Amino acid sequence: MTLFPNYKRAPITFTKMSNATWTDQTGADYIDLSSGIGVYNVGANNPTVVNALKTQADLFWHLPNLYDNPLQETVANKLGGSKYTVYFANSGAEANEAAIKLARLATKRPNIISFTNSFHGRTYAAMSATGQDSIHQGLPMLDGFLYAEFNHIESVKALLNDDVAAIMLELVQGEGGVVPADSNFVNQLVALAHEHHTLIIVDEVQTGIGRTGTKFAYEQFGFTPDIVTSAKALANGLPVGAMLAKNQFAPALSYGTHGSTFGGNPLVMAAASATLDELDTILPTISDKIAILWDKLATFSQLDAVNDVRGLGMMAGISLNIPVAKVVTDLQQQHVLALSAGHNTLRLLPPLTIPTEQLLTGLDIIKNSLSKK
Incomplete structure (x- = not known):
């Protein structure tokens, strides 16, 4: 074998x-x-993504995050604009790991509420945030994760207290059966989170980069998440993940708190930049x-x-x-x-x-x- x-x-x-x-x-x-x-x-x-990839491949493939990388700045601006600060990883699970870490560092609170039927990845914290028993089977889960019922605000209220750093959700549960969030549920959830000074993490690994008809699905729900994660389609086939956080939370991920050898690699950044340009021509x-x-x-x-x-x-x-x-x-x-x-x-x-x-x-x-x- x-x-x-x-x-x-x-x-x-x-x-x-x-x-x-x-x-x-x-x-x-x-x-x-x-x-x-x-x-x-x-x-x-x-073709646009292929040409960008070939052009960068002729220059160099890898640049460690010990040096300035203007390509990362370019993609970050296209992805998050002026309202978000961006961290680049290699996958959706890694982006979610970074989001969980940032939420806890920024709030100094230990717990994360996620939802039954959710899927956030298979690395340990992302798997622990995933609300599916089949994903947990045979393995001990990490502490600090609570599961509310998707589209049921009372179940969130029952869990929410001053120990909750963030509520983490997909606006369409992809792996869980393509189940959209109810707009009224989302509105109540956002209000509840703001009332408790709890962050909202939206996992857009599958719903992002135009999949739902806008760059991100949250744009159709009338609110701005504190943290957004993206991956899958971001570089149209090359492995990349991104965590976007409102600018005020950037200092919480200070020097030495997190990192990745390949995160924001020049090849994937070139492909991501071209992909986002293509998206701008497609979405209208x-x-x-x-x-x-x-x-x-x-x-x-x-x-x-x-x-x-x-x-x-x-x-x-x-x-x-x-x-x-x-x-x-x-x-x-x-x-x-x-x-x-x-x-x-x-x-x-x-x-x-x-x-x-x-x-x-x-x-x-x-x-x-x-x-x-």
Whole structure:
């Protein structure tokens, strides 16, 4: 055995990708409705990102954080503007680890409230913040994490006290089954947090970088989080994570409190900068594609195999009453790539750049497949 058996891999090898088309070792093309688990938001092998990457690769690949890195400043400004200070890591889990550490340092309080059904990563603090027993199975969790019920404000009130540093939430629970937060719940949560001088951490690892129709999902909920985390699509395929915090909290992460050898690496910063530029050209018209997606998905509710269809923007979950794993495999055989998520949900995360005709073709294949179940 050469690799640990911690992944269930489909017996497909991909050799080439272009936007929402992936090509396997036999030359067969697949419609990608997964974005590589929410990574290729501006399409696989995006030419602008590729050119930026090649240009930087010809200069140098690595620069330790012992020296000024103007590329980090550029990406930080594009990502957080003037209201946020940015720390760069290598993944969403690492960004969440940094957010948890910062919240505790800034408030001098020990506890974090997160939510049942949430997912924040598999490093130890991020895993401890995750409110899923299946993720915790067989391992002791860290102290200092409390779990409220998602979309249930009274459960938050029952846990909130002067020992709580932050409330950590996803505005759409991705791995938990593509479950959006209720806007009224979010409004009450924000008011409650402000009343208790408790920070709000929004995990935008999956919902960020345009996935829900705006750069970040929080923009659609009418508030500004104290801390935001991002990763996945930020460099459109290169490993990067970012923690954004309101400027007043920056001094809490002082010299020596945190760091990363590869965080903000020049290669990924070049790719992230180009990705954010691409996003600026895509988002002004993405609402048209989102409308087409949801008009089509609305017809799925009539299928016997479908319990519910939910989501936000270009992030959709189809709750099934048949085994979702079998559906994902069947779709692969029909050359459509989709994902599973919690609560027996078929998860769709198509690239924002997918041609409308290709998107509709993929959805038709899914609908036809489900209609036969």
